[in-house]
Amino acid sequence: MSIENLARQNVRDLTPYQSARRLGGSGDVWLNANEYPLAPSFQPAADNLNRYPECQPAQVIARYAEYAGVTPEQVLVSRGADEGIELLIRAFCEPGQDAILYCPPTYGMYGVSAETFGVERRTVPSKADWQLDLPAIAANLDNVKLIYVCSPNNPTGNLLEPDSLRALLEMAKGKAIVAVDEAYIEFCPQASVAGWLADYPHLAILRTLSKAFALAGLRCGFTLANPELIALLLKVIAPYPLSSPVADIAAQALSAEGLRLMRQRVGEIAANRLWLQQALETCACVEQVFASDSNYLLVRFTAASNVFKSLWDQGIILRDQNKQPGLSGCLRITIGTRDECQRVIDALRPLPGTTTTRQEPL
Numbered sequence: 001m002s003i004e005n006l007a008r009q010n011v012r013d014l015t016p017y018q019s020a021r022r023l024g025g026s027g028d029v030w031l032n033a034n035e036y037p038l039a040p041s042f043q044p045a046a047d048n049l050n051r052y053p054e055c056q057p058a059q060v061i062a063r064y065a066e067y068a069g070v071t072p073e074q075v076l077v078s079r080g081a082d083e084g085i086e087l088l089i090r091a092f093c094e095p096g097q098d099a100i101l102y103c104p105p106t107y108g109m110y111g112v113s114a115e116t117f118g119v120e121r122r123t124v125p126s127k128a129d130w131q132l133d134l135p136a137i138a139a140n141l142d143n144v145k146l147i148y149v150c151s152p153n154n155p156t157g158n159l160l161e162p163d164s165l166r167a168l169l170e171m172a173k174g175k176a177i178v179a180v181d182e183a184y185i186e187f188c189p190q191a192s193v194a195g196w197l198a199d200y201p202h203l204a205i206l207r208t209l210s211k212a213f214a215l216a217g218l219r220c221g222f223t224l225a226n227p228e229l230i231a232l233l234l235k236v237i238a239p240y241p242l243s244s245p246v247a248d249i250a251a252q253a254l255s256a257e258g259l260r261l262m263r264q265r266v267g268e269i270a271a272n273r274l275w276l277q278q279a280l281e282t283c284a285c286v287e288q289v290f291a292s293d294s295n296y297l298l299v300r301f302t303a304a305s306n307v308f309k310s311l312w313d314q315g316i317i318l319r320d321q322n323k324q325p326g327l328s329g330c331l332r333i334t335i336g337t338r339d340e341c342q343r344v345i346d347a348l349r350p351l352p353g354t355t356t357t358r359q360e361p362l
């Protein structure tokens, strides 16, 4: 028997997450993973690597709780927000029986994580304005234990309306956990639902240091929820999810100075986003630039595959979103440095507004 045949059926069937790193490319302008373009400088001080680390490093938890405006008992730290996504499935979903629900176009890991564990993925496409289709969600809640929504949504960049998030939480009461993915919330902090935890025992909020904190390589994320829910996640998390150097750097990133630098980065990215948006609107090949509350712009092009390839050949790597429902012709552009934004515009300007040959699907 081949090793492949020994694997679980759902693993044999699994299409792994197509991360920006896995997709490759040989560019020098990386605008495909919503990373911050410059590396922050940190010195891990840990000199006790002979010892196992704390499962939930107290200083990191205390600092994140203070930053997020919640209590330390409402915070779980994990190996990136991606691990938080997975822990929720492991704690709440019975394989082969329960389902998760999410609303495309959105982040790909909800579905991949569920598939890995043999948990049904149910999708309810968002409406044309990328808001939640609440009646359709209500009609599809049978066996759903976990609902993932993303605000600001990746890749569309829009916030979900607070009223519809409230309605979703009311609808799910006693039935399912609602996980609100706030990976980009630093770019619009007033929109966080962290203040709602007191009202909803079934609310979980996903956060990360990978985006505005410029630490995607650190692999550090957070789940905010009430203590009863956090306790369940702590039952299924690995005994030592964070290495000591990671905990050490995370604590530094969450110090008063770390937060000041983060807010400064957010300001710079917002200024570059505005510049890029306005410049894109003057390019012939651009059909529509969507408003964004995040560190990326979703853009519809008249000939997206040509644009993607043309920039790829010039070392500018974007993220193709053309295959997501409702996003034909769309590419996602991470906001880089001003120079990188300029490179994008310089590459786009010469491209024609319409193609003479019919565009091939990507």
Ligand SMILES: *Cc1c(COP(=O)(O)O)cnc(C)c1O
Pocket: 034, 079, 080, 081, 082, 083, 107, 150, 154, 181, 183, 207, 208, 209, 210, 216, 219, 220, 221
């Ligand atoms: C980047 C991202 C994550 C993953 O964050 P990590 O902490 O790097 O695992 C989660 N959700 C969304 C919407 C993201 O864009």
